[in-house]
Amino acid sequence: MEEAVAHSMRDSMVNDYLKERLERLKDNSEGAVADYIPELAAADDSPFSVAICTTNGQVYAEGLNDGDVDLEFTIQSMSKPFAYALALEERGVEEVAKYVGVEPSGEAFNELSLEGETKRPMNPMINAGAIAINQMINGEDSTVEERVEKIRQFFSKLAGRELSIDEDVSTSEIETSDRNLSIAHMLRSYGMVNDSAHDAVESYTKQCSIKVTVSDLAMMAATLANGGVQPQTGERVCGRLVARHVQAVMASAGMYNGAGQWMATVGIPAKSGVSGGIMGTLPGRLGLAAFSPKLNEKGNSVRAKKLFQTLSWDMGLHLMEAEAHGRVCVRSITSEEVPAADKGIKTTVRLQGDIDFSAAENFWRIIQDHGIPSKTLFLDLEKVDQVNAIGNEMLKEAKSRLTKAGYNVTIVDPDKVLK
Numbered sequence: 578m579e580e581a582v583a584h585s586m587r588d589s590m591v592n593d594y595l596k597e598r599l600e601r602l603k604d605n606s607e608g609a610v611a612d613y614i615p616e617l618a619a620a621d622d623s624p625f626s627v628a629i630c631t632t633n634g635q636v637y638a639e640g641l642n643d644g645d646v647d648l649e650f651t652i653q654s655m656s657k658p659f660a661y662a663l664a665l666e667e668r669g670v671e672e673v674a675k676y677v678g679v680e681p682s683g684e685a686f687n688e689l690s691l692e693g694e695t696k697r698p699m700n701p702m703i704n705a706g707a708i709a710i711n712q713m714i715n716g717e718d719s720t721v722e723e724r725v726e727k728i729r730q731f732f733s734k735l736a737g738r739e740l741s742i743d744e745d746v747s748t749s750e751i752e753t754s755d756r757n758l759s760i761a762h763m764l765r766s767y768g769m770v771n772d773s774a775h776d777a778v779e780s781y782t783k784q785c786s787i788k789v790t791v792s793d794l795a796m797m798a799a800t801l802a803n804g805g806v807q808p809q810t811g812e813r814v815c816g817r818l819v820a821r822h823v824q825a826v827m828a829s830a831g832m833y834n835g836a837g838q839w840m841a842t843v844g845i846p847a848k849s850g851v852s853g854g855i856m857g858t859l860p861g862r863l864g865l866a867a868f869s870p871k872l873n874e875k876g877n878s879v880r881a882k883k884l885f886q887t888l889s890w891d892m893g894l895h896l897m898e899a900e901a902h903g904r905v906c907v908r909s910i911t912s913e914e915v916p917a918a919d920k921g922i923k924t925t926v927r928l929q930g931d932i933d934f935s936a937a938e939n940f941w942r943i944i945q946d947h948g949i950p951s952k953t954l955f956l957d958l959e960k961v962d963q964v965n966a967i968g969n970e971m972l973k974e975a976k977s978r979l980t981k982a983g984y985n986v987t988i989v990d991p992d993k994v995l996k
């Protein structure tokens with residue numbers, strides 16, 4: 578009987594935490610939806626959602642309102658790092674670098690600018706670079722349809738499911754694309770674009786109109802964070818060095834003219850899109866995405882940006898934080914008979930290494946997957962080296978949740994690693 582109780586316990590403290598953080602920001606109504614694409618101007622501005630995908634493939638998604646988690650929106654500029662990955666896969670880093678640089682531009686996303694001497698776009702994260710990158714995919718002779726299909730398939734592999742294109746949004750954007758058309762003309766004049774300016778912009782705009790959910794984005798990001806292997810399907814979607822390179826460029830240029838400030842305060846390589854999403858990667862650890870349509874004057878979602886700041890702070894996700902990230906934290910789970918006075922069986926879960934968010938999340942999931950065969954549980958921290966702030970909080974929370982669920986929990990902590 579006891580075993581049935583153990584196995585039925587499904588409790589995600591990560592989901593509860595995410596939900597609570599969404600709630601805290603729900604009343605923030607700053608910003609405005611993007612209005613330069615008519616279809617986006619008409620979008621509902623109430624959705625607010627977040628998803629985390631670990632490199633083990635575990636997804637935690639939460640929305641403020643019913644349906645927010647499953648809502649599809651267009652990927653927009655968050656497509657840029659992934660299209661860049663595809664171009665790098667097809668053409669190699671050196672060949673791509675002949676056409677598009679890797680330096681932060683410090684300019685707005687749709688700036689008409691090229692590098693002084695080379696006449697390359699500064700980087701693939703601004704529109705000039707992204708239009709040139711789009712052109713490099715599927716060879717010079719590709720039709721727009723073939724190129725877009727290649728990109729759609731690649732993005733689908735990253736997300737682990739078939740994605741589709743929002744034709745209404747792409748048609749609506751093409752009708753108001755003067756700015757991107759002038760960028761394409763400029764690129765053509767330097768031989769960076771082969772197609773007509775119209776075709777180049779149409780192809781790029783369709784890439785931007787691929788529909789994703791917040792969980793799709795988190796998984797696409799987690800694939801980069803996982804060195805190119807999709808954490809749920811196990812498929813290698815791009816090379817390890819390509820994944821690393823893309824994240825490096827995202828870190829320095831992903832947030833346009835706010836990239837420096839973003840890296841200093843949030844510390845997560847990230848890319849935003851005018852539909853209201855922000856997606857970020859933490860190499861070796863996780864992919865993260867948030868969505869809320871109202872944007873600030875720089876074109877970044879107000880609530881998604883605040884959420885990233887909060888999560889980075891709470892969960893110790895800043896890339897430059899000098900912390901080790903133990904993911905193999907459960908050393909063993911054993912059960913033994915104890916004298917009759919103790920009523921039967923006791924289970925001991927032994928942890929090891931450094932306990933941070935990744936380790937604590939891993940521990941919590943493993944004991945739920947494994948099940949706890951007895952009501953008496955010892956959590957042995959003898960082999961734990963250190964516990965960071967979030968690890969500490971999660972272990973304490975774990976104890977309190979297990980106690981509430983009817984377990985008799987004893988923490989064995991001879992070196993006093995828990996605060």
Ligand code: GLU
Binds near residue numbers: 655686785852
């Ligand atoms: N399709 C949009 C454009 O090029 C994407 C911009 C963005 O998301 O930042 O204007």
